[in-house]
Amino acid sequence: MAQLQMADVNGTAGQQLASNGERVDPGGFKLKFCTVCASNQNRSMESHLRLASAHYPVISFGTGSLVRLPGPTITQPNVYQFNKTSYDSMYKELEAKDPRLYRANGLLNMLERNRGVKWGPERWQDWQIGVPRLDHSTDKGSAGVEGGVVDVVITCEERCWDAVVDDLHSRGSLLNRPVHIINVDIKDNHEEALVGGRGILDLADSLNKAAAEERELDPSGFDSGNAASRASFDERVPEIIGEWQERWPNLPATWTLGWF
Incomplete structure (x- = not known):
């Protein structure tokens, strides 16, 4: 695997990056x-x-008591329950409601990232x-x-x-x-x-x-x-x-x- 030396001002000098840009696991x-x-x-x-x-x-x-995401207006948030609603289902729901709005405000991009990390909010x-x-x-x-x-x-x-x-x-x-x-x-x-x-x-x-x-x-x-x-x-x-x-x-x- 190709490795690159990573050095920046935030204390990460000397660490190794793999060819995909992620840090190489140093172990330990x-x-x-x-x-x-x-x-x-x-x-x-x-x-x-x-x-x-x-x-x-x-x-x-x-x-929080509930998961709240911005909606079409400040008084119309999208509200979900913790532990019961997946990021994937949120993504699909908002995409069906108004893909232009939720792509523009970054919610679909955020949920796309989230569903690649774990199932849903806890x-x-x-x-x-x-x-x-x-x-x-x-x-x-x-x-x-x-x-x-x-x-x-x-x-x-x-x-x-x-x-x-x-x-x-x-x-x-x-x-x-x-x-x-x-x-x-x-x-x-x-x-x-x-x-x-x-x-x-x-x-x-x-x-x-x-x-x-x-x-x-x-x-x-x-x-x-x-x-x-x-x-x-x-x-x-x-x-x-x-x-x-x-x-x-x-x-x-x-x-x-x-x-x-």
């Missing part, structure tokens, strides 16, 4: 990620695809943490998250960050496993989602590099989510985010350490 340890936005449609899905294409284990969710509050996700084997990024836990949750809006933090508090720390919850504030449009996706991948790379270094001290403890084994990595995360924020000043970030 990888953190598990979860991306979250309101409807699991635009920002979280762009980031999900970016991380999966870089060979990170990743899942994604929305925090709701964070319905996620059974720690329960195997055996019916998601065809999702991009599914390898590594079959066990139903992640190391880092990245939300794309402050209200989504609040919803995730509040939900975890209400569930209690049943697994006694630390999880980093980071909000990267991204405007909900297609152009900003692309920029945000690149920023989130850069942040993931920085976090993963530090985690791999700290994991060498106690690999089995780190992999099991043992708090003591992860403490040195946990302590480095705020500094990593601060350095990342200097590279991405237009993507305001917020962080907290939570528990599964």
Whole structure:
């Protein structure tokens, strides 16, 4: 397979690209990620695809009560249920309603991307943490998250960050496993989602590099989510985010350490 050297200003120098433009899997340890936005449609899905294409284990969710997509007017949104409506069925419905409108506003292109990533939008509050996700084997990024836990949750809006933090508090720390919850504030449009996706991948790379270094001290403890084994990595995360924020000043970030 042909490989190209990739180097840019966002910390990806030295990585290899395959002939199809995707990153070559370097192997080794990888953190598990979860991306979250309101409807699991635009920002979280762009980031999900970016991380999966870089060979990170990743899942994604929305925090809203319903999936809402723009309609012909502001008072006529297209509304769907989480976990029950596929991206493919949304695509076909909107294409049948008004292909010109939904092609022009980018919804059909977005849904075309989404249906190539996973079956449909999932709701964070319905996620059974720690329960195997055996019916998601065809999702991009599914390898590594079959066990139903992640190391880092990245939300794309402050209200989504609040919803995730509040939900975890209400569930209690049943697994006694630390999880980093980071909000990267991204405007909900297609152009900003692309920029945000690149920023989130850069942040993931920085976090993963530090985690791999700290994991060498106690690999089995780190992999099991043992708090003591992860403490040195946990302590480095705020500094990593601060350095990342200097590279991405237009993507305001917020962080907290939570528990599964």
